[in-house]
Amino acid sequence: MEDFTVVAESLLNTGDTAWILMSTALVMIMTLPGLALFYGGMSKKKNVLNTMFLSLVGYAIACLIWVIYGYQFTFGATIGGFIGAPTNFFLSGISIEMLHPDSTIPELLYVVFQATFAAITVALISGAVVGRMKAKAWIVFVALWVTLVYVPIAHWVWGGGWLYQLGALDFAGGAVVHLNSGISALALILVLGPRKDRRLLPHHLGYSVIGAALLWFGWFGFNAGSALGANGLAANAFITTNTATATAMIVWILVDIWKTGKPTILGAITGAVAGLVAITPAAGYVDVPASIVIGATTVFVSYFAISYLKPKLGYDDALDAFGVHGMSGTWGAILTGVFAAPAINGATGLLYGNPSQLGIQIISIVAVAVYAFIVTYIIAQVLDKTMGIRVDEQTEIEGLDANEHEELGYRI
Numbered sequence: 451m452e453d454f455t456v457v458a459e460s461l462l463n464t465g466d467t468a469w470i471l472m473s474t475a476l477v478m479i480m481t482l483p484g485l486a487l488f489y490g491g492m493s494k495k496k497n498v499l500n501t502m503f504l505s506l507v508g509y510a511i512a513c514l515i516w517v518i519y520g521y522q523f524t525f526g527a528t529i530g531g532f533i534g535a536p537t538n539f540f541l542s543g544i545s546i547e548m549l550h551p552d553s554t555i556p557e558l559l560y561v562v563f564q565a566t567f568a569a570i571t572v573a574l575i576s577g578a579v580v581g582r583m584k585a586k587a588w589i590v591f592v593a594l595w596v597t598l599v600y601v602p603i604a605h606w607v608w609g610g611g612w613l614y615q616l617g618a619l620d621f622a623g624g625a626v627v628h629l630n631s632g633i634s635a636l637a638l639i640l641v642l643g644p645r646k647d648r649r650l651l652p653h654h655l656g657y658s659v660i661g662a663a664l665l666w667f668g669w670f671g672f673n674a675g676s677a678l679g680a681n682g683l684a685a686n687a688f689i690t691t692n693t694a695t696a697t698a699m700i701v702w703i704l705v706d707i708w709k710t711g712k713p714t715i716l717g718a719i720t721g722a723v724a725g726l727v728a729i730t731p732a733a734g735y736v737d738v739p740a741s742i743v744i745g746a747t748t749v750f751v752s753y754f755a756i757s758y759l760k761p762k763l764g765y766d767d768a769l770d771a772f773g774v775h776g777m778s779g780t781w782g783a784i785l786t787g788v789f790a791a792p793a794i795n796g797a798t799g800l801l802y803g804n805p806s807q808l809g810i811q812i813i814s815i816v817a818v819a820v821y822a823f824i825v826t827y828i829i830a831q832v833l834d835k836t837m838g839i840r841v842d843e844q845t846e847i848e849g850l851d852a853n854e855h856e857e858l859g860y861r862i
Contacts, residue, residue: 463554469680470555470563476671477566481509481573484668488661488719489577491654492769496849497581498653499857504576504588511592512569512600517541520568521561523601524609531612534605553678563675568600571627577769578635581645582846585854587839594829595634599822603630607814618814619790619797619807621687622676624731624783625818632776633819634826636765641830642839644766646846655715662719666695669726673733686794687733690741691726694733697745698725705753724752724774728782732789735797740789744782751781780815787811 486505493501512520519539526534538544541561548557572592579588606613607626620626652658673691677684702721703713728748729741736744755773767773787808790799798804833839845853852858 461549461554462556463679466554466679466681467556467559469684470559470675470678473671473675474559474563474566476668477563477570477675478509478668480665480668480672481505481566481570484661484664485570485573486661487657488665488723489580489658489769491657491659491661492650492652492716493580494651494849495653496851496858498851500585500850500854501576501580503585503855504580504583505573507585507589508573508576508592509569511589512572512596513565515593515596516565516568517561520596520601521564524564524604526609528605528610531610531615532606533602533611534609550678555678560678564604567623567627567672568596568604571600571623571631572596574628574631574771574775575635575638576771578639578767578771579642580768581850582840583642584837584839584841585850587833587837590837591638591829591833591839594833595826598829599634599825600626600630603818603821606817613814613817616813617807617810619735619786619811620731620783620814621734621786621795622673622730624727624779624786625814628727628730628775628779629783629815629818630779630822632772632774632779633822635767635771636776637823637826638830639766639768639772641827641834644764645768646843648766648768652716659715659719662722666722666726669695669730673730677734683734683795686737690733690736690738691729693738694729694741694745694748695722695725697742698722698728698749701746701749702753705749720752720756720770720774721749724748724778727775727778728785730779731783732786735786735790735795735799737789737791737794740785740791743789744785747785748778748781752778780819783811783815784808 486502490498490502522536522538523534526537529535544557546558550557550560572595604626605611607618607620669691670688674684674688677687699718699722702717706713706717725745725748728744732744752774755777756770760767760773788800790797790807792798792802798807800808
């Protein structure tokens with residue numbers, strides 16, 4: 451990835467700029483209020499405000515870190531393929547006239563667009579820890595995780611790092627966002643331990659439906675915005691995203707009917723999010739038929755993780771951050787290597803005569819998963835030994851809203 455470059459203002463495309471401005475706002479909506487409502491509605495009444503707080507503060511911390519040094523270490527000139535050169539701290543030297551070197555939009559717009567990606571990634575982790583993690587510990591965890599996990603991995607894949615150079619395909623964050631957050635959630639909850647009461651007692655599934663709808667809506671900025679222009683590639687990412695999501699929702703409903711005899715709203719929105727996750731790495735590389743296959747098959751991957759793998763292994767992934775984001779993110783990254791069509795964006799997958807792309811995808815998955823798990827586990831252990839990351843038993847029983855925030859969830 452080139453270092454920051456000044457490009458003549460005459461190359462600015464106002465249509466592209468307007469679309470990425472809109473896309474940035476859409477990605478912001480995914481976290482606030484989308485994810486906050488999605489997770490908050492599924493949490494217990496006594497923890498709903500705490501659950502929303504985790505998304506709120508995660509978003510704010512990540513955005514602040516991003517403009518101070520996160521963007522610079524991610525997209526600066528690569529140092530050995532592992533991290534970007536530490537220049538332009540606090541965005542100094544990036545003027546309003548500068549364009550992003552690989553597009554026709556302002557550099558500052560690309561900065562804030564990428565900030566929203568970093569913010570939602572760390573917020574996704576919170577779904578696994580609801581009901582038992584100290585709010586103060588979460589604040590410190592967010593700062594450390596964004597710095598030590600998200601920034602290096604984003605550089606590897608998107609910022610000119612070694613996976614970028616290897617040719618790994620990740621259009622909008624299958625590995626960087628979803629696999630990364632899902633695996634990190636798993637590492638964190640292994641240190642945190644299970645809840646005393648692991649029953650799912652949703653506070654208000656209606657809120658979760660609204661949250662899921664906002665996620666679906668905002669995801670168009672997430673995926674189609676990653677084209678960095680108002681063009682045919684953005685249109686392809688838009689339609690493949692919508693198609694995969696609709697397919698996944700329908701298939702999950704059918705699986706619910708097959709397993710229990712009845713469709714459920716929780717199953718419907720879980721299926722939709724799984725579809726959104728799986729199509730994310732592929733949206734700008736595959737065609738519509740491939741998106742249907744990706745959406746349909748990822749349901750079985752996440753359904754297996756939630757219904758069979760989690761009970762079998764005993765980890766307490768409260769709102770299935772690993773089961774949905776980790777597993778469907780992995781599946782989507784694999785199928786990108788299978789279905790990438792050269793006519794869409796120049797990349798060629800297994801079905802079009804390039805089996806090596808599948809191998810590259812698997813290498814990227816393993817590298818991201820191993821690094822994210824190990825570093826997150828170390829961060830969690832250090833925090834647990836120094837400040838403690840879990841609330842006491844009384845706080846957990848009475849609820850985090852009252853004890854961590856002196857606020858009561860039932861007032862919502």
